[in-house]
Structures are given as C-alpha cells and as structure tokens.
Amino acid sequence: MAELIPTQPDPGHEDDHHHGEQSFVSKYLLSTDHKVIAMQYMFTGMAMALIGGFMAYAFRMQLAFPGMDVPFFGIVTPANYVALVTNHGAIMIFWVAMPVLIAAFGNYLIPLMVGCDDMVFPKINRLSYQVFLVSAIVLLSSFFVEGGGFGGAWTTYPPLSAKAEYNLTPLGSSLFIGAVGIEFIAFLLGGINFITTAMNSRAPGMKLYDIPMVIWMIVIASILFMVSVGPLLAGAIMLIFDQQLHTAFYDPNRGGDPVLWQHLFWFFGHPEVYVVLLPAVGITAEIITVFSRKKLFAYRTVLNTAIGTGVLSFCVWAHHQFISGIDPRMANVFTLTTLLISIPIAEMMFVYIATLYGGAIRLTTPMLWALAFIFEFLIGGVTGIFLGASGADIYMHDTYFVLAHFHYTFFPIAIIGTYAGVTYWFPKMFGKMMSDRLGKLHFWGTIIPFNFIFIPLFFLGAGGQHRRIYDFQNFPALAGEGMQDLRILATVSLVVMLGFQVVFFYNFIISLMRGEKAGKNPWKANTLEWTAESPPPHGNWKVLPTVYRGPYEYSVPGREKDYWPQDEPN
C-alpha cells in the first residue's frame, strides 16, 4: 500500500508530506491519499462481495434442496429467502460493482493515469469513502432490527415496499432505502473529484484524446450516474415518507401512483447498467492493447460510442415496465430504443476484436479475464435483445430468463471486470507480481462454473420459472424432475465457483508476501501509471510527468521497442 517516501519539495506541496511517522489510523483510515482511499473502497467492496456471495449460496441451496438445513446458515425461512435475494442484488450492484469499478479504480487510476499527484479535492474524496462506509453499515444493520432485513426485491416497488403491513419489515425497508440514498450521496461526492481531476489536472501535454480509455469511461460513467440518480434520490425521499410518515405518493388508494416509482427507479436503474459497464469496458481496453501489443482500434469511435451509449441509455428505461400497464404505443418506442442501444455496444465488441486481430497476443491472467469479459458479456447482450422486444418480454418478464440475462451482464462487469483490473494493476498497487499459475487456475475455476450456473437458468426461465418463488415444489408444473436437476446443477456450480475464490485470496496474500518484485513497468505498457514506482509513493512521482503522445502507441514501425510510453519525448 502507499508508503510515505519523501518526494521533492514541489512548490506548495511540501507541507503535505510529513516525513516519517504517521499512526496507522492517520495513514490508512483517515488518509486523503487517493491510493489509500482506492484501497479502502476496494477492500470494502470485496468484503461486501463475500457477504453478497454468501447470500447467493444460502438462497441457491434453498432452491436446489428446499427446506434443507443449509451449512453455515441454517434453515432458510421464506422471510430469510426474500431478504437474502433482495440484499444480494442491492449489495452486488451498489456495494460491490459501484465501489470497486468506479470508486476504487477511479480513485486509483485517475491521478496516476493523467499524471498528477492526487485528486483535486482530497478531503472530499475521504468524505466520500466515509459516507460510503456509513451506507454499508446502515444496510447491514437492517438485518438486525425488528422485523429483519427488507425483502421486497432490490427494485423496491411500492406498494410492497411502502407499507409495513405488506412487507412486514417496518424498519428494515426504510434502512434499506436510506442506505441506498446515502450510498448515492457518497458517489455524487466522489464524482466531483473524478470530473475535476480528469478534466483539469492532466499532465502538461496530455490532450483530450491522449487520455487513456478507462479514464474516459469512468468520467462518462460518473456523469451518467449524476444525471440519472437525482430523480431517484427525490423518489427515495418520497418512499421513506410513505413508509414512515404515511404519506401517499405511491398509494393508489389515496391519490398516489405506484408506477411513478418504477419510472423514477428505472430512469436511474437503466443508465446504472452503463455506469458500471463503461469502466469495465475501459479496463478491458487497457488490457487488450497491452497484451496484444496493438494500438486500440478506432479510439475516437470508442469514445464517441460510449458517449452515444450514455445518451441513449436515458431513453430505454420503460422496457422494464412492459407489463406494468404502460401504453402499448410507448412500449413500441421503448422497444426501438432498447434494440438500438445494442448497436453501440456491439460496435465496441467489434472494435475490441479488431484490436486483437493480428496482434501478438499474450494470454496472461489479466488478458484471459479481459477476453472472458468480451465473450461472456456478448451472451448477456444478445439475450437482452429477446427481452427488449416487448412481445417476447411479456412472456419472459420476471422469469429466470431475465435473471440469467442480467447476470450475464453484471457478472462480467462486476466480477470479471474487477478481476481483470485487479490482476492487471496488482503489480502497480502492491509492487509484487501475482502468480500466473494460480491466477489461471482461479480464472478457469470461476468462468466454467459461472456458465454452468446461468445457462441452466435460461432454460428454466424459458420453461416458465418465475423469479420470486421460495419453493418450487409447491408448483407442480415447475417441480418436475428435469427442472429440479437444472436447479441443483446451478447450485452445485455456484458452490464450486465460490470455492475457487479461495484460490484468488490465497494468491493475493501469497503474492503480497512472496511475489516476485514487479518493477515499474512489468507489462511494458505505455500509460503514465507505469512510469511511477510500484507501489507509487505519496505524491506519485518525484517529478510529475509530461505527456507527448496517446496511450496506445504499441508496435510502432521503425522503433526498437514495441511500446512507447506517453512520457518519453521521442
């Protein structure tokens, strides 16, 4: 982790470097260093991922073996089941994907990749993490209040979420909404730094088109988040008022409208998919260029496509409401926009394939993750076409087909994207190389079971299996031998996949302790972070770098080396 190494007396900067002793608390818990804050976000996110994964394990066991005394959990009651499913979804999106992909990578990479010493507003940055931590604590505390954790699905549709008579969690439901709201504020605070640092604190010479793609993606994602989250924040306040003050914003009996929540939620919820997708796409761009030793194909097209995707993502939200009673003419419009948005994403896939084409591909662990991201996300994207078409969606709605579809999008984003980023930047973050052998074992041990979890769920969903059912044995049409076998296959695969995560943590720790020293630039990459020490000291560089060219000048003809760091004059 970031160590305090005395750096040069930079004008107006020297006071920041208290040479020598700092207590553990001020160094790791109250630090304003962007790298420390990134680690805080990353480790909190990973801890939440373990919790979210454990929840998935508990409810999948119930689905495969109904009524079983689940090891390490106990009997899963119906109330447990709905609370586990609800919080699994919320945790994986808001407390894993967001903090790791946006906050951890954003905090770590933005100053290092644009060539400055820290974020523009370090104290706001620290505050952002602290607010985020509070939100995580509030969420977890909701399990221990009277009535237990909220179980009305992560989408929290009223009237189920609004009335304690229906959801039976008078406090849990408000803590859930409150935690999500606090989390949003943390990311709005974080966004201030992402935008200002990327736009204003670039190294001398770094023009807009010299910014590495992952930074662009995180910036665009932050803007998408900021624009989409406002209405939902207002909506969340209204929902908490409905819960606690008994107003009737969403109560149709007293002049409210529950569908309003669906509009507010999905106006945020759909752009949110792209908020987490874009950073993962950016991470992939960095990795495939380095490990195929080729220039990113069509840099500006990728950038414009990402912006276009962002704009379009605001025009698709009602595809979540095809059976909520919206006007069929509106359903046509939203079908069209939803199918349209697959074009820019498909284009990015083609751009990546074009980048790989003819390259000197090295199948290192990060490269495997990046390729897996493209491959698995493709399945998620293609199945989205089925659901975007309103006619098909009316049948598929709320079945496991939907569930398998969005796991094929979110798993590549949140898990594969994260592992790609962590394995790629681990040498920079900690100064040691990770074991490639263990990394590959972990890769295959994750990817193969992942497909065995969710491909069966496509079949179950197409067979009519509804999402929110505690015990399928109560439904003769769904309780047949063949269907139960598929459920058991999915659950066993999940257990195998979770088991293989031990390999990752073992690799992480063993590499930290005994890994080979990484040096500044183990992957021979161009971007600026690889010109700093590994791990970079507080302040990142002794002399802040100057930029002379774009980030993807690999295998340039006529040069001896096949890479050309951004800060080398020639």
Add this chain to the structure above:
Amino acid sequence: MKPVATTRSAAGIPTGLLAVWWIVASEIVIFGGLLAAYLMYRLSHDAWAGHAANTNTAIGTVNTFVLLTSSLFAVLAHQAAEKGDGKKAARFLLFTIGGALCFLMIKGYEWNYEISHGMTITTNTFWSFYYTAAGIHASHVIAGAIIMAVVAKDAAKGLELQRVELIGIYWHFVDVVWIFLFPLLYIAK
C-alpha cells in the same frame, strides 16, 4: 498544503467552478425529478387546484422577495471579492445569511399556521408534495447559509476569496429552485 492537482487547470475552467457546477447539476436533477413527478400528478388531478387554493400567496410572495434580495447581496459580495475587499464581501455574505434566516422564519410561521389548520403532510398528495418540495428546498437554504458562514469567516481575513463566487452560484441555484416552486405551489390554483 494543496496537491499540485488542485492548482492545475488543463481545461481552462477554474477547478472550484467545475466542482460547483457539478453539484448544481446533480441538484437540478434531484429537484427536476421531484417537480416532474409533481407536474404529472397535478395535470392528472384537477382537484389539486382546490387544495392549492389554501396556500398563502402573500407569504410566498414575501419569501420570494426576501430570497431574491439575499441573492442580490450574494452578487454584491462577489463584486467586493473580485476587487479583493474581503471584509466587505464577508459583510455582504452576512446580509445574505440574514436573508436566509428571514426566509426560514417566515417559512416556519407559514408551516405552523398551515399545520395547526389541519393541512399536514398526510392530508393529501398535494400537501405531501408541498411539504416535501419546500422542505428539501429549505434544507438547501440551511446548508447554503452554513457554508456561507464558513466562507465569510475566511473572506473576512482575505482568504479564499474565489469561494465567494462559488457559494454565490450555489445560492443563486437555491433561489432558482424557489422560483420554480413558487408558481407551482402558490400561484397555480
């Protein structure tokens, strides 16, 4: 003290300004969502005109005047800060804070009257919106006044004068929100 990052301006826009516009933009969508929801309800419920008739237009007008005047002081404070006169800027900021307090007191009187006459947040959805929208706005008035006090304290010593403009932008935004709330909640009957 500050990292080099804080002092750079690659895009040519002062960093503080960029940050404040980010905050204002994120607030616009919060109020935008709330008011869009209000408008959709309002348009589909004719009865709301009758509920809205109970709001006190006179008090709303006075409060609009108070808030606009406080914004004038924010502009004067900015002008003084531009000239480097921190003391004068701080004094004008105090007038702005005075306006904020005045606004809140009038609001408190108004709400007290309405609540004691049976128009509470649960009376019907119009009143729910009325208290929610004005309440969220009032919380921004309070936050703005507190930040302004911090800025004024530094400005009086001649420090961080650029912040006078930044808090001014935020204050104008709070003002503009009220300019939307006033006709929607008070005038349209």
